[in-house]
Each structure stands twice: as structure tokens, then as C-alpha cells.
Amino acid sequence: MRYNTLTLPNGLRVIHQPAESPILYCGFQIAAGSRHEEPQEYGIAHLCEHMAFKGTKHRKAWHLTNTLEALGAELNAFTTKEHTVYYAALLKQYTAKAVEILADIVFHASYPESELCKEIDVVGDEIETFNDSPAELIYDEFENILFKGHPLGHSILGKTQQLKTYTPQMLSRFRDKHYRTDNAVFFAYGDIDFKKLVALLQKYTPERPADNLPAVTVPHAQITDTHAETITLKHHTHLAHVMVGSRSYSLNHPNRISLYLLNNILGGPASNARFNNMLREKKALVYNVESTHAYYLDTGVWSVCFAAEKQNVQKCLRLIHKELQHMCDTQLTDTQIKAAKKQIKGQIALGAESHEQMALDFGKAMLFNAAEQDMQTLCQRIDEVTALQLQQVACEIFREESLTTLIIE
Known part of the structure; x- marks a missing residue:
């Protein structure tokens, strides 16, 4: 491109x-x-x-x-x-x-x-x-x-x-x-x-800023280490809204693409995503469940979010933790990883049909000096991901002792 x-x-x-x-x-x-x-x-x-x-x-x-x-x-x-x-x-x-x-x-x-x-x-x-x-x-x-x-x-x-x-x-x-x-x-x-x-x-556009102006910098405050905790906020809602996750990789971290693929397997938009298959299709516990990743310049957030009847929250959480632990303990087979790559590359191609979103994406990539500004480079990096890398990322991001749980009910 x-x-x-x-x-x-x-x-x-x-x-x-x-x-x-x-x-x-x-x-x-x-x-x-x-x-x-x-x-x-x-x-x-x-x-x-x-x-x-x-x-x-x-x-x-x-x-x-x-x-x-x-x-x-x-x-x-x-x-x-x-x-x-x-x-x-x-x-x-x-x-x-x-x-x-x-x-x-x-x-x-x-x-x-x-x-x-x-x-x-x-x-x-x-x-x-x-x-x-x-x-x-x-x-x-x-x-x-x-x-x-x-x-x-x-x-x-x-x-x-x-x-x-x-x-x-x-x-x-x-x-x-x-x-x-x-x-x-x-x-x-x-x-x-x-x-x-x-x-x-x-x-x-204006002239170049004066040379004596300080360069614009991003404030870097110390972020303390996180540990497993569960926080409940009372909003008196019919359903409980739940989010589980942890801090993850920054925008240009070498493991970012592995997490991108892993996230899609677990909670991506397709109906065969593992969380959706488990919580909705098999157990009928939720209407919607999805996992997301937000990347910042120096850190990131990975999380899974769902809404459920309050009496079903703990059952949903147990199933999510079970699947996360499975990703840590078991490598994907060659067949599974090939299928996962094929699926996400198809989704990327469909997303590229939104020219507005594509323009916003490559503009942002240049603004933050992101590693990949085009679809071909992104797909190439996805092809390079191995099953071992996915397992290693899972063990790092999905450790139960570092996962925070927020419940709004």
C-alpha cells in the first residue's frame, strides 16, 4: 500500500x-x-x-x-x-x-x-x-x-x-x-x-512554533503495580455489568500483535469467539460478551466485559477464568492457529472497506510512530506469530493474581 x-x-x-x-x-x-x-x-x-x-x-x-x-x-x-x-x-x-x-x-x-x-x-x-x-x-x-x-x-x-x-x-x-x-x-x-x-x-497552517517553546511531552506518572482485587459499585441496575482485566502492552510493544490475535480468539466480534461460545451459546448466561484491548504510548489495557443477571455473575467469572487458564496451560494446535489467523485477516480486510476508519487509523499510526500503517504489514506480522508466543502472552497478561474485577450493579 x-x-x-x-x-x-x-x-x-x-x-x-x-x-x-x-x-x-x-x-x-x-x-x-x-x-x-x-x-x-x-x-x-x-x-x-x-x-x-x-x-x-x-x-x-x-x-x-x-x-x-x-x-x-x-x-x-x-x-x-x-x-x-x-x-x-x-x-x-x-x-x-x-x-x-x-x-x-x-x-x-x-x-x-x-x-x-x-x-x-x-x-x-x-x-x-x-x-x-x-x-x-x-x-x-x-x-x-x-x-x-x-x-x-x-x-x-x-x-x-x-x-x-x-x-x-x-x-x-x-x-x-x-x-x-x-x-x-x-x-x-x-x-x-x-x-x-x-x-x-x-x-x-501556521508557521513553525518558536524555537524557545518546550517540546510537547506526555506526562509519565509512576503507575503502581496492580494485584487481584474485586470492586463493586452500586448503581441499582437490573443487570450486573462486569469487567475483568489488567494492564497490558503499549502501542509499539513487540508482543502487541500476539495479544491482538489472542484477544480475537477469546472475545472478538465473531460468534465463534470462545467467550461468546461458552457464555452465550452453550450456557445462555449473557446476551453479549467481548474482550477488548486499548493501547497507549507507554502501557495498555486488556479486558473482558459482559452483563448478566446478578445471580449468574460468579458462574460467568468462573468460566472466564477457566478459559484464560486454559490459554496459559495449552498451546493452540497448528490447525487452530491457522484458522485464527485466517479469520482475523478477513476481518481486517472487511474493516478496510470503511475508508473513513482506515484514514483515521493510518493518520494515528503516523502521529504515534506506530510500527504498521497499512493492512499488508499488519497481516505479515500476524503471520509471524507462533503458538508459543500466544501462550507466553497469555501467561503474562491473564495471570489470575493480577486481574482486576469491577462489578456495577
């Missing part, structure tokens, strides 16, 4: 995948997320993302969104713990307008005070909606337990009362510190001329 890549004089990295499509997917990915916040700033990265659409030094809010949407484009953004993304999908003939508007939103947002109070109320509603959904809340609560005292532990959304203390000046300071060309990537997927794209970015 061929990419065009370049670093502009202002430090902005650019990655473009040519494609025979009338649709262009493009945007900025910035290494600025909730883990970059100081305690007195919790929730500010997400709030900056919301407020970026409320006006810039050059445009009113209505002009920002209507300029692209009037052309049939879709404009979107999201914030994670490690980065913020602003992107658009549109007809390729409107590339120049997309670059101009996206650059204005990212680098020139004005955060008008008249809009800030209203948007904090909107985010407050988002927080309450999230808190009312234990199936979503459990992921945040679980990471808060695993990373207690570490910047990765706190919620991306923040807390409403703290958000109400923020001013436009505080948002501007966070933006000026992190939304820098040398801390960002522009990604594009589509049938556009790369030289013209580069010229547009040179025209609409």
Missing part, C-alpha cells in the same frame, strides 16, 4: 493514501488528549474540541459548519486520552475549502465566552448521559482503578462543576501549548494531487 508522506517546514507531518474515489477523507490529528491535562484542567481537551466549532478569528460558528455542509460534506471531531481529531468527508473537488476550514478550526478557534457557558451545559448533559449508561461507564471506572493517580485514569469528559470554572483564556492556553504543527499530523485518503495538498497546507 503506497503512501505519500512529507514533513512541512513548520513541522506538520502529512500522510496521503491515493485512492480512486470521488470522496476525500482528511483531517488533523493532534497529540493532545486528556492525559496531557493538569489536575486543574481535567476535561479541558474535550471542551476545546467542542468549542473549536463555536467560532474562529475569521469565521462565526454558523459559517464554519455551513461552508462545508452546504457542499454535502460531513464535519466531525473526537477526543481520546492521547489525541484529538478534527476531520471531514467530502467530494474531492472541495479539497481546498476543507483544508482551509479545518485549519481555521484547529489553529484559530476563538472560544467566545458567550458560547462557553452554553457548551459546558451541553457537555454536562453528555456527562450525565454517560453516567446513566453502566455499559459505557464501566470502561472509565475500570481504567480509573488500573491507573489510579496517573493521568490516564481520569475521565475524558471531566466533571461539570470543574468545567464551569474554565475561561476562554484557559482554553486558549491549552490550545497554544498543544495544538502546534510540530505536534500534529494531517491525513488524507482520496484521489487528490499530493503536491497541491502540500501547497494548501503550507498556505493555511
